[in-house]
Amino acid sequence: MARKDLSSVSLLRTHNSFGVWEIGTMMMRRLGKTGLKVSVIGFGGIKLPLISKEEAKKILNRALDLGINFFDTARNYGDSEEKIGLALSDRRDEFYISTKSMALTAEDMAKEIERSLKNLRTDYIDLYMCHNLRYPKDYDKVMGPGGAMEALLKAKDEGVIGHIGFSCHRFHETMERGIKSGIFEAIMVAYNILNDELVDKSILPMAKEHDVGVIVMKPLGGGALAAPPPELGARAKIVVTAEQALKFVLANDAVSLAIPGMMRLWEVEENARVGETLQFMTDEEKRRLRDAVKALGSEFCRGCGYCQPCPQGIRIPIILRQLTYYKVYGLVDWAKGRYRMVEVKADNCLECGQCREKCPYGLDVPKMLREAHKLLSS
Ligand code: SF4
Ligand code: SF4
Secondary structure (H helix, E strand, C coil), X not given: CCCCCHHHCCCEEEECCCCEEEECCEEEEECHHHCCEEECECEEHHHHHHCCHHHHHHHHHHHHHCCCCEEXXXXXXXXXXXXXXXHHHHHHHHCEEEEXXXXXXXXXXXXXXXXXXXXHCCCCEEEEEECCCCCHHHHHHHHCCCEHHHHHHHHHHCCCEEEEEEEXXXXXXXXXXXXXXXXXXXXXXXXXXXXXXXXXXXXXXXHHHCCCEEEEECCCHHHCCCCCCHHHHCXXXXXXXXXXXXXXXXXXXXXXXXXXXXXXXXXXXXXHHHHHCCCCCCHHHHHHHHHHHHCCCCCCCCCCCCCCCCCCCCCHHHHHHHHHHHHCCCCHXXXXXXXXXXXXXXXXXXXXXXXXXXXXXXXXXXXXXXXXHHHHCC
């Protein structure tokens, strides 16, 4: 399949001084030096393994119909690649596909690319990324002789992949090396109103300077900022809406697109609507949003998952999300019901302190788990 330029789609209308295009009503931006014209809301495929093939087909096609033209997945997102391939392969010329692998060597990466092509039922992947590049030794291995980059560059030369990117959590030094390498054309980072201080002061401006496209994962704080389901919304004291959280992320002009993980039709429709009505936030709106977030207090789990794994098998972010639903959104019965379904309850905590050490927000996790168990099991 030849490289696609979706900017030639007949619906393309205009662009403005922010480099924003409109396709239909969905806003589009350029993904850095890849030159791809991507919808500002992309589809994060991490949750697809949680739903059936039929449901996946429905929401993926709905997303495409609503103007979302960027679908992200990964080799290790369960059957996410397969579900995207199954649902969308007959509309392959309407969207960009991005996938990623944690392979470090050329041999392993070549196999991973083959696997992705097969799963996605395509002969061309628009963006292939090194997944979760972290430690300097891993970066050196990928970029060194026999490293994964050799396979990526070969696949690019052969026209099997279009562009090369990497995703990275927290490891700023690795982010910086990747951005400055001149090889990576896009970076995927976690960025949202709850953790913007971690990347927005240095990484995003640097990516912009080097014309490396920025894809934002976890724009809703790993779900912490996603509003509860609509049927519960009326009863919830919602402090930050998903729309506000997405607008905050997209207000940064270094960001090309945000890819919230989606698994329900209403999530797709709500998130797509944000991409249609996108307006830059005024400083006053940003200030109000920051004030609202401050009101959440310091003991607020961002759902980033850095504290995992727990030796006791406690799924900390899931339990602490229920604590947030209980305390912040006022969804007492909902949170208790969800907690009843949690297999390893918070009272299994042995207070070893590992999670507290790892939490980048300095949360006293064992104390919060004690509170969660007390409130949610009463
Ligand atoms: S302190 Fe408790 S929750 Fe945290 S890692 Fe140790 S056992 Fe797990
Ligand atoms: S407790 Fe801390 S590290 Fe764990 S998910 Fe929440 S914010 Fe992240």
